[in-house]
Amino acid sequence: MTLAACMIAPGMRMSTSATGASTGVKETAGKSGASAAPASGESSSGNPADEATSNSSQKADATQATPEVPVTELDIGVVKRLREERVATQHQQAMLLGNVPSPYAIGIGDVLQVVVWDHPELAAASAVAPSQSQSRPADPSPGFVVDQSGDITFPYAGTIHVVGLRPEEVQKRLVATLGKYFVKPQVTVRMASYRAHEVYVDGAVHTPGSVALNDVPMSLYEAVSRAGGFADTADQSDLVLVRGGETHRINMTQMLASGLAPSRLYLKAGDMLRVTARDENDVYVMGEVNKPISAIPQRNGRITLADALSQAGSVNATTADAAQMFVIRGALDSKPQVFHLDGRSPVAMLVAKEFDLQPKDVVYVDGSGLVRFSRVLSLLLPAINAGMTAGILAK
Template identity: 25%
Template sequence: MRSLNLSILLAATALTGCTAMSASGPSARSIDSEASVKVAPAKDKAKSGVDYALVDISSTVLKYVPNVGAEGLSEGFGGGRGPIPTLPLGAGDVVQVAIFESQAGGLFIPGDAGSRPGNYITLPAQTIDRQGFISVPYAGKVPAAGKTTEQVRVDIEDRLANRAIEPQVVISIVSGVSAQVAVLGDVNTPSKIQITEAGDRILDVISKAGGLSASGEESYITLQRRGRSARVRYNMLVDKPSENIYVIPGDTLLIDRERRTYTAFGASGLNGRFDFEESNLTLSEALAKSGGLLDSRADPGQIFLYRVVTKDFLRNLGVDTSKFPTNDVPVIFRANLRDPSMFFAATKFPMQDKDVLYVTNSDAAELSKFFDLLNTTPAGTANLTGNALSTKDAIRSF
């Protein structure tokens, strides 16, 4: 009982100091007491209502951290190691048909043309219509859309076989609009790019569009194909050739810059949001960028990094993930910079976009703040009776 009274006395003394300082708004207690409705998590849940995992940074953790949130295109779309995609003709393409006969006097070559150089005729260039057909005299309407030039050539020769003298057909593409890829977003020349039979990969068409207009470190490529889409970092295409897959007609590439940032709070030299800019950051670099640790306040043994990871990451560490209902798990990574070896780990631990870095106050700093508050009390226990009641309510709230 005596210890409880002493606790109340100390708390009341501290609250007396509080009454001597001006407030910029209502107190937390008044906000809580005057609310019409209160929504709070169940008592058996964490105060925030969010379950999370605490992971101490170690050499084991470092093995798996770089793989968190890995992206890729090759698994979803393929095309990285396969053959060059074929480019069939399509509606809107302009083609030209030349027909050869083995001798004069046939269907297309008159009998008196024996002295002419070459027994062939060239038909006027024509556009494949919306139904996908071209017209060839004596062969009728020939389907072309969705077929290769070789397939159309064979079809025309078969149709003319009983009329012309050993007909041979050559088909040339004058201009193509069906074999195009749209490149949009943060490139210097957004446009539709005509792809070729030689095969064009993602980086090829980005180059034809003038290259990136933003930093490669912060650029992402979204590939849209036949109702599906996937997203990958530009640097992954450069670092992993298997991800630089072939494009096919009708693909859309959207290049966008995503500003990578992290936030720093607590006993660091600077608080706020910080840009990665054009480089990747490690934990040690992020701490330095945010002003390092304050000697007078920070606890170097309690550096926390907040991040959402997948269950696979925790399973690799041998963690039971059954307690987490979704695949995304909130994780707090802890670094103890009192351990000299942790500085080496901090130089290898990669930061990720939207990480939250928090540096806690040391126990000595909290104690110093308490005594500073006592020293600012003008009259000691002048309002002890009134503050004791407030202290009683505060204790009940715990």
């Protein structure tokens, strides 16, 4: 009886209990927040006993600090369903961010080059002389700079409000005004420098900073390219786009795998794009593994359960219980999740290879009951030996 009681002695392990209800709890998966219900028609081990376990709903036992969380049994059906949900979410995201922005409109700080043919003397009225060389990159190009009121001043035409207009619209206004002083004036208006509208690229790129928008709609690829390209530490599966107070997480790796082109995602003025570093999106592998570690995603940003276990040196063959592998996700979310994988079957490794982990997931491999029993004995034996020694000495 004493030895049996040792089996419930304190130790690092994860316990679950049946809820008595059939599976129907929706689970959220993927960085995009898609949801899927646990599959009930497939089992990782392929035998009736494991299939019955997969079909029965379980929950992680609650403590005072943690709530009860439904446990989802991982199998091929769950992995496929989660992937389909991610693809559907990515298509919705592509439709939301794939709208081509409206044509470029002149803004405050832009520089216009205005040429009136056969009247070169009018070019001398520009704020910066054409022959003047730029001493600093921030200096405006030669031309007429749009002031803080959104106006430019041109000879004979006076002050013209140009903010919100396109160059061809400014040209028509100048022709109409200069026509009062010149016979059929030939006017050319072009953008000399784009400085009014910018997007900001930060994070794991070579040259973070502001990127000016021009008359060609800026795609996601172009913004990263003009910021120097991805750094070696960049996580291409986690790009954070902040627009109008809303945050969109873009997974370029999964988009490409789904046949979607990230080059068709366009940025708008004022957008903030941050490329996350891979070491910020690590996952934790602990329990009965050979080397507990904080696993880092691959260069494409993807990390599966099999990748994480491989980086941790695989499970400990002498102490691990292969039937008790858990993935804990979303501790601060309103609906945290726990996934369970029975790794006793070779088919389970196919599931582990295709199950994508999310940043800050916790992978825990539980120990076998015999190992816990052995550890309890190792704690009791010194006390037993000390008691026996004391008894001998007392005699």
